Amino acid sequence: xxxxxxxxxxxxxxxxxxxxxxxxxxxxxxxxxxxxxxxxxxxxxxxxxxxxxxxxxxxxxxxxxxxxxxxxxxxxxxxxxxxxxxxxxxxxxxxxxxxxxxxxxxxxxxxxxxxxxxxxxxxxxxxxxxxxxxxxxxxxxxxxxxxxxxxxxxxxxxxxxxxxxxxxxx
Amino acid sequence: xxxxxxxxxxxxxxxxxxxxxxxxxxxxxxxxxxxxxxxxxxxxxxxxxxxxxxxxxxxxxxxxxxxxxxxxxxxxxxxxxxxxxxxxxxxxxxxxxxxxxxxxxxxxxxxxxxxxxxxxxxxxxxxxxxxxxxxxxxxxxxxxxxxxxxxxxxxxxxxxxxxxxxxxxxxxxxxxxxxxxxxxxxxxxxxxxxxxxxxxxxxxxxxxxxxxxxxxxxxxxxxxxxxxxxxxxxxxxxxxxxxxxxxxxxxxxxxxxxxxxxxxxxxxxxxxxxxxxxxxxxxxxxxxxxxxxxxxxxxxxxxxxxxxxxxxxxxxxxxxxxxxxxxxxxxxxxxxxxxxxxxxxxxxxxxxxxxxxxxxxxxxxxxxxxxxxxxxxxxxxxxxxxxxxxxxxxxxxxxxxxxxxxxxxxxxxxxxxxxxxxxxxxxxxxxxxxxxxxxxxxxxxxxxxxxxxxxxxxxxxxxxxxxxxxxxxxxxxxxxxxxxxxxxxxxxxxxxxxxxxxxxxxxxxxxxxxxxxxxxxxxxxxxxxxxxxxxxxxxxxxxxxxxxxxxxxxxxxxxxxxxxxxxxxxxxxxxxxxxxxxxxxxxxxxxxxxxxxxxxxxxxxxxxxxxxxxxxxxxxxxxxxxxxxxxxxxxxxxxxxxxxxxxxxxxxxxxxxxxxxxxxxxxxxxxxxxxxxxxxxxxxxxxxxxxxxxxxxxxxxxxxxxxxxxxxxxxxxxxxxxxxxxxxxxxxxxxxxxxxxxxxxxxxxxxxxxxxxxxxxxxxxxxxxxxxxxxxx
Numbered sequence: 001x002x003x004x005x006x007x008x009x010x011x012x013x014x015x016x017x018x019x020x021x022x023x024x025x026x027x028x029x030x031x032x033x034x035x036x037x038x039x040x041x042x043x044x045x046x047x048x049x050x051x052x053x054x055x056x057x058x059x060x061x062x063x064x065x066x067x068x069x070x071x072x073x074x075x076x077x078x079x080x081x082x083x084x085x086x087x088x089x090x091x092x093x094x095x096x097x098x099x100x101x102x103x104x105x106x107x108x109x110x111x112x113x114x115x116x117x118x119x120x121x122x123x124x125x126x127x128x129x130x131x132x133x134x135x136x137x138x139x140x141x142x143x144x145x146x147x148x149x150x151x152x153x154x155x156x157x158x159x160x161x162x163x164x165x166x167x168x169x170x
Numbered sequence: 171x172x173x174x175x176x177x178x179x180x181x182x183x184x185x186x187x188x189x190x191x192x193x194x195x196x197x198x199x200x201x202x203x204x205x206x207x208x209x210x211x212x213x214x215x216x217x218x219x220x221x222x223x224x225x226x227x228x229x230x231x232x233x234x235x236x237x238x239x240x241x242x243x244x245x246x247x248x249x250x251x252x253x254x255x256x257x258x259x260x261x262x263x264x265x266x267x268x269x270x271x272x273x274x275x276x277x278x279x280x281x282x283x284x285x286x287x288x289x290x291x292x293x294x295x296x297x298x299x300x301x302x303x304x305x306x307x308x309x310x311x312x313x314x315x316x317x318x319x320x321x322x323x324x325x326x327x328x329x330x331x332x333x334x335x336x337x338x339x340x341x342x343x344x345x346x347x348x349x350x351x352x353x354x355x356x357x358x359x360x361x362x363x364x365x366x367x368x369x370x371x372x373x374x375x376x377x378x379x380x381x382x383x384x385x386x387x388x389x390x391x392x393x394x395x396x397x398x399x400x401x402x403x404x405x406x407x408x409x410x411x412x413x414x415x416x417x418x419x420x421x422x423x424x425x426x427x428x429x430x431x432x433x434x435x436x437x438x439x440x441x442x443x444x445x446x447x448x449x450x451x452x453x454x455x456x457x458x459x460x461x462x463x464x465x466x467x468x469x470x471x472x473x474x475x476x477x478x479x480x481x482x483x484x485x486x487x488x489x490x491x492x493x494x495x496x497x498x499x500x501x502x503x504x505x506x507x508x509x510x511x512x513x514x515x516x517x518x519x520x521x522x523x524x525x526x527x528x529x530x531x532x533x534x535x536x537x538x539x540x541x542x543x544x545x546x547x548x549x550x551x552x553x554x555x556x557x558x559x560x561x562x563x564x565x566x567x568x569x570x571x572x573x574x575x576x577x578x579x580x581x582x583x584x585x586x587x588x589x590x591x592x593x594x595x596x597x598x599x600x601x602x603x604x605x606x607x608x609x610x611x612x613x614x615x616x617x618x619x620x621x622x623x624x625x626x627x628x629x630x631x632x633x634x635x636x637x638x639x640x641x642x643x644x645x646x647x648x649x650x651x652x653x654x655x656x657x658x659x660x661x662x663x664x665x666x667x668x669x670x671x672x673x674x675x676x677x678x679x680x681x682x683x684x685x686x687x688x689x690x691x692x693x694x695x696x697x698x699x700x701x702x703x704x705x706x707x708x709x710x711x712x713x714x715x716x717x718x719x720x721x722x723x724x725x726x727x728x729x730x731x732x733x734x735x736x737x738x739x740x741x742x743x744x745x746x747x748x749x750x751x752x753x754x755x756x757x758x759x760x761x762x763x764x765x766x767x768x769x770x771x772x773x774x775x776x777x778x779x780x781x782x783x784x785x786x787x788x789x790x791x792x793x794x795x796x797x798x799x800x801x802x803x804x805x806x807x808x809x810x811x812x813x814x815x816x817x818x819x820x821x822x823x824x825x826x827x828x829x830x831x832x833x834x835x836x837x838x839x840x841x842x843x844x845x846x847x848x849x850x851x852x853x854x855x856x857x858x859x860x861x862x863x864x865x866x867x868x869x870x871x872x873x874x875x876x877x878x879x880x881x882x883x884x885x886x887x888x889x890x891x892x893x894x895x896x897x898x899x900x901x902x903x904x905x906x907x908x909x910x911x912x913x914x915x916x917x918x919x920x921x922x923x924x925x926x927x928x929x930x931x932x933x934x935x936x937x938x939x940x941x942x943x944x945x946x947x
Binding site: 021023031032035036037038039040041042043044045047048050077078079082087091094095096097098100101102103104105106107110128129130132133134135136137138139140141142143144145146147 | 203205206208209210211212213214215216217218219221222224312397398399400401402448449450451452453480482483674675676828830831833834835837838840841842864865866870871872873874876878879
């Protein structure tokens with residue numbers, strides 16, 4: 001058996017140190033060693049996006065990252081993305097739009113969509129579809145997922161417009 | 171991507187309800203769109219799916235699979251694997267008890283137990299690339315994988331047979347020496363790959379074709395396709411030291427898993443408890459057991475440790491699922507008035523390695539939307555060296571409709587008739603007899619045709635080069651099956667609902683809504699739970715579009731029973747008869763006495779024994795489903811690529827309990843049908859090796875491949891359900907491939923007879939047409 005390596009990483013807002021084999025993927029370590037099972041393995045070779053996490057803020061498939069590569073870096077999973085006291089707007093919109101059926105691809109879609117909205121707060125339908133093309137869903141036909149993302153963007157834009165109105169008014 | 175302002179992707183609720191029962195129709199809960207009770211866990215990653223189960227002391231199981239499509243196993247040597255440090259158990263078919271030939275009904279298809287056992291671990295022959303041979307349990311999945319590489323198997327290679335027609339040939343290699351054809355009930359007398367032949371017949375075929383003014387006869391070829399659920403199979407089993415077995419698994423049917431494990435391992439069901447996890451998609455593919463009995467064997471042999479087994483995608487594609495590839499021939503005649511005068515169908519379905527393709531269902535589907543006087547359907551179930559076919563959403567329906575609905579389109583073209591008008595002339599309605607026998611009760615097929623006719627999609631002109639519009643219809647039987655559930659009244663007026671139907675697409679919500687409606691309380695007061703096989707009576711699988719119908723019926727009955735029980739208790743308190751108490755809008759009243767539902771619950775809690783009711787149902791009043799779809803495509807004549815411009819699906823849903831999830835079922839079925847129509851197929855080499863066992867090469871539709879999918883929910887209430895519910899999940903996958911083929915024809919003038927209609931195939935068809943046009947006359 002290969003000897004284990006100690007890895008320190010900034011995971012979901014905390015410094016975490018773990019032991020892993022060099023051959024273990026980040027996904028495997030998250031799920032099997034650290035108990036964070038929100039990231040799912042749908043394919044194991046980067047085609048389905050169910051294991052999406054943020055690595056130093058960049059969207060990656062955690063099945064294609066070795067755990068040892070995260071030494072000194074920042075990893076955010078679906079568990080870390082979810083605020084402690086309420087759902088993210090994108091999570092709430094997924095529920096309201098019934099944008100999930102079985103729900104196994106959903107964490108990956110949430111992480112992916114959130115990453116999209118961070119860098120492009122007002123995406124077009126085409127931009128949403130292109131961005132989410134790395135996330136496979138077999139239940140929904142993507143219709144309600146795309147609507148949920150667009151609605152989130154619209155709602156957030158409305159809120160920030162309101163905020164700035166209030167600032168001007170106040 | 172342009173967005174029609176009429177179809178605002180955010181605000182525009184794309185579904186519209188038409189026909190009877192549209193809108194809420196006097197219901198308080200049914201027809202509304204509440205949040206699903208399991209939603210928060212699913213958007214935060216907390217929900218526990220099959221692979222998320224982790225018990226202390228767990229071992230990891232892995233399976234060695236055949237690299238060959240057809241071979242005799244001469245010897246298996248597991249000694250080196252067993253000696254690897256960390257390996258705790260190795261099993262082969264020798265560890266399986268021998269089971270008798272016995273047909274076991276799994277809900278969506280039946281199987282001979284001997285074949286089920288042989289599919290778990292091959293006994294003497296491997297019959298497909300990926301067929302399991304041995305399994306290992308070790309302290310880590312990596313050690314288990316290393317151990318697999320140490321198992322030595324000696325094979326005697328045999329020639330593979332890879333499609334139905336080759337397998338039916340006189341001199342074809344035989345998969346099962348003991349297989350005999352079931353020839354419409356009569357057993358054949360020689361070895362064969364044809365497991366069965368069925369026939370539906372009516373009227374006078376010859377006279378029917380003689381009366382036709384136009385006749386079209388075409389043949390069609392389709393490949394196996396996979397359900398493509400995103401969550402691979404995953405199961406954990408503990409064979410405890412006292413002989414009690416617990417299985418945690420992702421399944422459509424925990425009771426079916428219990429039954430299958432009991433039968434193949436020859437263990438009484440009383441010793442087996444199956445705990446269903448959340449399930450990441452099934453579509454029919456998570457009914458058969460693949461891992462569970464093997465995990466049980468490993469757990470016992472490893473000294474009663476839990477054993478966890480999770481497939482990777484390669485294994486899922488090679489050794490689970492798929493639905494049948496097929497060869498279908500359809501001949502249809504019609505007269506100038508547009509009436510179908512005769513239809514003849516030949517269909518041969520690949521069952522994969524063991525008998526049991528959905529050819530029977532395909533034969534029931536292929537002509538079902540039409541009223542026919544003269545017909546003959548012959549169906550053949552044929553074994554080939556591919557994985558055993560499993561149910562896949564309306565099993566056998568999509569490829570069948572691809573054949574019949576494109577032939578109808580060609581008939582319409584020859585007659586110069588509008589394809590929807592043609593369907594209105596020939597379409598089945600209440601009282602008509604289906605091709606395979608039964609007489610229809612109230613159905614809404616014609617309404618779906620009219621809904622498309624009137625839809626702005628269909629009335630809008632389609633302009634532009636290489637663009638075309640196609641329509642097609644589809645049918646699915648739907649199913650009732652057995653359901654059981656309990657409901658307990660809590661002191662605060664909430665109601666705990668315990669059901670045994672795994673929730674794959676929002677059924678906790680659709681079941682709870684029916685209980686809330688029946689009981690007259692808000693949806694939010696019902697707390698549904700899906701439970702294990704020891705905590706509720708038997709339930710058939712979540713499949714066959716039965717759950718919202720049958721388990722929903724159980725929920726309706728629970729509501730009625732709970733109400734009756736509360737009335738009885740209040741009658742005791744108020745010293746009157748239950749019938750004398752008035753109950754409306756959640757308020758019980760009698761004379762001066764008046765209690766809201768919550769107050770009544772508290773009062774009942776304080777004054778006597780708790781209230782709990784249970785019910786079991788086996789409904790017969792199943793309402794079949796019909797759909798008519800229209801699609802606009804643009805075909806790139808340079809590449810053969812098809813772009814879907816617009817898609818609209820009208821479906822008779824009986825009554826939409828939660829319209830969002832009904833629309834979702836239609837969206838999902840259409841998306842899978844589009845994948846089947848345009849991209850998806852199993853690709854084999856000549857030796858029978860599956861060449862595309864990954865999501866990169868087995869390409870299911872992405873968000874970029876699909877447009878928004880408009881839905882029209884036609885509501886022709888099913889008389890067999892108190893709220894008119896019909897199953898909705900399956901029929902939407904039936905029409906898409908045919909609708910696409912018809913649209914492609916109108917776009918570029920080629921009639922496609924092969925699925926999938928991939929860019930390469932379309933391009934070849936275009937080239938062939940051009941070459942033909944250039945030939946000197």
